[in-house]
Amino acid sequence: MTWIQRLLAQSLPDPPPRDPTNPFWWGVRGQTSASGVRVDADSALTISAVFAAVSVISSAIAGVPVTLFTQDPDGTKHVQITAPLWSTLNMVPNDAQTAFEWWEYLTGCALLRGNGYARILPGPSGWADQLDVPYSPDEITPKVDHIARRILKYERQLPDGSKQTILPDEMFHLKGMTRDGLVGISVVSHARETMGLALATEAYGARFFSQDATPKGVLTHPGTFKDDSPAPARIRAEWQMMHSGLANAHNIAVLEEGMTFQAIGMSHEDSQFLATREFTVRDIARWFQIQPHMIQDLDHATFTNIEAQGEEFVRYTLRRWAARWEQTITRMLLPDGLKVQLDFDQLLRGDTLTRFQTYELARRMEIMNRNEVRAKENMNPTADGDDYSSPIMRRETIKEDLPVPTTPPQGTASLDELEITARSNGHAG
Numbered sequence: 001m002t003w004i005q006r007l008l009a010q011s012l013p014d015p016p017p018r019d020p021t022n023p024f025w026w027g028v029r030g031q032t033s034a035s036g037v038r039v040d041a042d043s044a045l046t047i048s049a050v051f052a053a054v055s056v057i058s059s060a061i062a063g064v065p066v067t068l069f070t071q072d073p074d075g076t077k078h079v080q081i082t083a084p085l086w087s088t089l090n091m092v093p094n095d096a097q098t099a100f101e102w103w104e105y106l107t108g109c110a111l112l113r114g115n116g117y118a119r120i121l122p123g124p125s126g127w128a129d130q131l132d133v134p135y136s137p138d139e140i141t142p143k144v145d146h147i148a149r150r151i152l153k154y155e156r157q158l159p160d161g162s163k164q165t166i167l168p169d170e171m172f173h174l175k176g177m178t179r180d181g182l183v184g185i186s187v188v189s190h191a192r193e194t195m196g197l198a199l200a201t202e203a204y205g206a207r208f209f210s211q212d213a214t215p216k217g218v219l220t221h222p223g224t225f226k227d228d229s230p231a232p233a234r235i236r237a238e239w240q241m242m243h244s245g246l247a248n249a250h251n252i253a254v255l256e257e258g259m260t261f262q263a264i265g266m267s268h269e270d271s272q273f274l275a276t277r278e279f280t281v282r283d284i285a286r287w288f289q290i291q292p293h294m295i296q297d298l299d300h301a302t303f304t305n306i307e308a309q310g311e312e313f314v315r316y317t318l319r320r321w322a323a324r325w326e327q328t329i330t331r332m333l334l335p336d337g338l339k340v341q342l343d344f345d346q347l348l349r350g351d352t353l354t355r356f357q358t359y360e361l362a363r364r365m366e367i368m369n370r371n372e373v374r375a376k377e378n379m380n381p382t383a384d385g386d387d388y389s390s391p392i393m394r395r396e397t398i399k400e401d402l403p404v405p406t407t408p409p410q411g412t413a414s415l416d417e418l419e420i421t422a423r424s425n426g427h428a429g
Contacts, residue, residue, distance in 0.1 A: 033196025037203070041112045041137075044188050047198045049281045052295035053288040054111050061321055062103035064342045066090050071339060084125035085333060089340075093131040094121070106134045106174055107321065111288065113137040114184030116174035117154070119166060120332065128333045131172060142173075142183050151182055172332050174324060191287040198280040205277070222258040235259075290317050314347050345376070364390050 031038050044050045066089045068080045080086060093102040106116035117140045123129025141155045154171050156164040176184035188195065219239060225231050242251060253261065278297075285292045291309045292298075294317075322342040329340045359376070362368035371385035 031192070033192045033200075035193075035196040035200035037196045037199045039188060039192045039195045039199065041186075041188050043199060044112065044195050047195060047202070047280075047284065049198065049284040049295050049297075050195065050288075053284060053290050054108050056294050057111060057288065057290060057317060057321065058104045058107035059100075060318055060347065061107045061325065061342075062100045064318075064322070064344060064347070067341045067343050068334075069339055069341070070337055080338065083338065085128060085338075088125075088128065088131060089329070094133060095130070096133050102131060102134065106172075107325075109134060109137050110174045110176045110184060110321075110324075112186070112188050114176040114178070114186045115140070115142075118172045120170055120172050144180070144182055146180075149182070169332075172328070174328055176324075187287055191284070194280060194283050194287065197276070198284065201277050201280065218262045219255075220260045220262065288317075289320070311348065314344050318344065318347070366390050 031040055033039050037043075045054065066086070068083050068086050068089075069077045070080060071077050088099075090099050093099055097105075102118070106118055109116040115137050116134055117137065118134040119132040120128050121130040121132050135156060139157050141157070143152045143155060144150070145152050151168050151173075153168065154166040154173075156166060158164055175182075176187070178184050219235065221235075239253075242253070255261065281295065281297050282292050285295060285297065291313050293309055294313055322344070326340050326342060334340060355376075359368065359373045363370070363373070366388045369386050369388045371381035374381055374385065
């Protein structure tokens with residue numbers, strides 16, 4: 001029997017008796033994977049690769065500064081730090097959470113369940129005075145009009161069994177990938193088999209060490225023993241005394257009465273267990289569209305490509321979630337004329353030498369001034385740092401403005417005198 005067969009045999013218990021109070025029967029359909037393991041958002045987070053992927057993406061999005069700005073027709077941007085919504089998005093969205101916690105939880109819900117929900121609370125600062133603590137996606141059911149292609153309302157299941165209705169313009173709804181354009185799809189439900197296999201192999205590995213009864217070797221006697229013979233117990237005890245423990249390692253065995261010893265190792269089928277666990281890590285990375293090295297799978301990462309893979313993480317993983325955030329904020333929260341952008345400059349910063357070489361090139365091309373460079377390095381501006389002219393061009397201009405001397409300064413030998421002196425000392429022909 002291969003390890004897969006043993007795994008499935010251990011993971012497929014008989015169903016419990018039918019009981020309306022047992023969640024096994026009234027729970028969400030399809031939560032049990034083919035490996036026999038029930039998979040939901042909570043059990044999925046016990047898989048290290050899933051936890052790492054959700055944690056890395058959600059915390060990276062939560063740590064990115066949010067910029068609010070207006071833009072002139074010529075493209076000039078004016079940052080609006082004093083806008084009330086800036087503090088709500090960057091500092092304190094509500095009286096129970098920090099902005100980091102709010103963004104991280106909502107992004108994590110959208111990653112795992114396809115949807116993140118938070119109620120928009122009006123107040124003294126306007127329509128979006130606060131953004132409430134996000135709801136669990138299990139509590140919210142969007143009611144969709146499939147003919148009009150609109151969400152009519154959101155129903156929240158309260159602990160007492162009653163339902164609360166929330167209108168669409170009162171709900172901040174962050175969606176992941178959708179099938180109908182209105183409600184996000186759950187990665188957990190679509191990746192149930194991958195995650196179920198990961199959970200099953202992990203459970204199998206744990207049982208392997210706690211319950212495995214496979215012997216490491218077999219002593220074979222050519223004859224037979226009587227049922228009440230003490231010989232088997234005596235032989236086993238003597239073998240264990242002579243060959244178990246560090247002090248007896250590599251002892252020479254002496255077998256009597258024609259006995260033979262046969263070692264038992266891991267079969268080729270069982271050795272695939274480790275390969276399967278490694279494969280599920282990369283498979284889970286595909287589901288979350290994240291580079292494997294970001295969840296500590298460094299098999300294909302090298303010193304030459306790790307920085308490029310880090311940039312790919314920002315471009316192909318974070319930017320897609322940033323676009324969802326920016327457009328949802330614009331649609332639900334921002335007044336006309338105000339725009340939002342998540343700033344990834346800090347995540348794309350290279351090493352010190354590369355950064356300063358880039359700044360030098362930007363200064364030569366006159367596309368950055370000194371204060372803009374200082375701002376990138378989190379330094380205060382200087383009084384004369386708003387000049388865009390290139391330092392090289394300024395030095396050339398200064399040289400052109402200096403008067404050209406017609407006679408050498410006093411106390412300095414002329415070129416002819418220096419040449420005569422050099423020749424007399426034998427340094428020139």
